[in-house]
Amino acid sequence: MMFEFTFLGTGAMKPTLKRFTSSLLIRYRGEVIMMDAGEGIQMRAYQSGFSPMKIDRIFITHFHGDHFYGLPGMIFTMAKSGRDRPLTIYGPRRAGEFVEQLLSVGYGRVPFKLNIEELSPGSTVEGDGYEVRAFRTDHGPPSLGYVFKEADSYNVDRAKMEEHGLKPHPKFRLLKEGKEIELKGMVLRPEEWLVPVPGDSLVYTGDTRPSPRVVEAAEGATALVHESTYLHGDVQDDRGHSTAQEAAMLARDAGVKALFLTHISPRYRDASPLLEQARAIFANTYLPSDLTKVIVKKGEMEVSD
Template sequence: MEIMFLGTGAGSPARNRNVSSLALKLLDERNEVWLFDCGEGTQHQILRTSIRPRKVNKIFLTHLHGDHIFGLPGFLASRANQGGQEPLTIYGPRGIKEYVQTSLRVTQTHLAYKLIFVELKPGKVFEDKTFRVYCDHLDHRIEAFGFRIEEKDHEGELLNEKAQAAGVPFGPLLGQLKARKMVTLPDGRVLDGNDFVGPDQKGRTLAIFGDTRQTPREVALAEGADVLVHESTFGADESKLARQYYHSTSVQAAKLAKKAGVKKLLLNHISARYVGKMALDLQKQARHIFPNSYVVNDLQDIDIPFVKENSDD
């Protein structure tokens, strides 16, 4: 599981930061890529990565401001032109279906795959055998959402060395042990599969937010997350401006991370005013509150490893 930041800027493209988009790469887990927001130029950024558009089968949109959705029609068209045929689901606020269908109709763009639209409402928006996704309203000038992505626990691995030491022959009996069943060996001994399977590996949790000023609803979405992606449009001394424009400061994001007990805070949606050392200042401000804070950059790839049992990391 990795997060690839395709755009980390706020409002308008800047020389070193494109507008909002990130890819959650679930290639090992599902052989899929999920996009969160799709600002102008997203498909150009993807060309600079190893991401294949046909692998993208879900797009989650935090809100309908242009810097978060203007790249969507172009990406959808390119996905078709590059061989994408599998259905793609777009999760977004009210109005996203009209926006996409109007764009495609006016430009006479025909897709070789099915589009599925899911209008967001607070609560669970997706679940299968490996993941759950929840959303809730944030506090922005228009309807906006934050997402909580929960990976379900992985079943424990078969303890092969222990099974071999117990004389379990290669073949179907090993599979039965892995399924935690009672197994009778050829010599009559009965083994309990539970004794030959390691503990379940706890799944990872991410919280990915769009534009917002501070709201109590953020805490529940972020609680205990391995990674929180949060906007940092303003600096520590600009809290009044942040509230006026429905955004957050680096310090406000850090306070949320601390309160919610997350493990790592990734700050994005950086104003074009913050370049070079000034961007690092945002990181320093956050670290005074929450030490494991980072200002991310375009095309930065963040690995999200499993937390090892009995690890202090």
């Protein structure tokens, strides 16, 4: 089991050449899911070697321009490229109204089925081998974070294999599919021989001030992609956003494996002080650039720029 995610936009509020505004692509078993769609993000998708035509689901965290102004351009491209399969856009309250308004400007027409689904905190979208669960964040306008989680899988119990002198066998595949098998004169039943392997998960916060809801949603997650707009000390009273230090404290409290800082304010030409600040609290922190790719496989991560 594995999935990968690519940062398309890691900047906050306004795009710069270095950092476009928020967007992330998740690829899982041939399916492509987008989280947020900042302005011009289809260009970053092409740069990442990926056609936006492949996207079937887009989850928007909230309706500030830096998280969804990329939608009309991308949908227009899909229309012009002859797309006919449906596209579903998910978002918090008023998603239907805002997306429809965006698409009603000009003479463009969407020739494929476009579904818009409004989600509430706790809503779950079931996919093939995964689910995406929405949770409430603390930002200002209605806002949601999303937990992408692979389904749990099963392995044959190693200790039990050794105990019975068994070696890996092609028939184990059937056992993992839930079937009884016969091996060396024994009948092996799935309920007795399989141990669960928890699926990996990715938590994407969108914009939020530090929130206990994020800790709850991210408890034990593999990867936490947390907004980190500012360096702690650069801002006084808050504002609906988090600092690098706050993101790191949340990652530590939630016990995640890795933290990825995103939604970096354009005021930081060199954002490395944010990384240093976060690493002082939570060592396994990364500062992705646009197009940084992460492969997640059985709890392990491989990060490449």
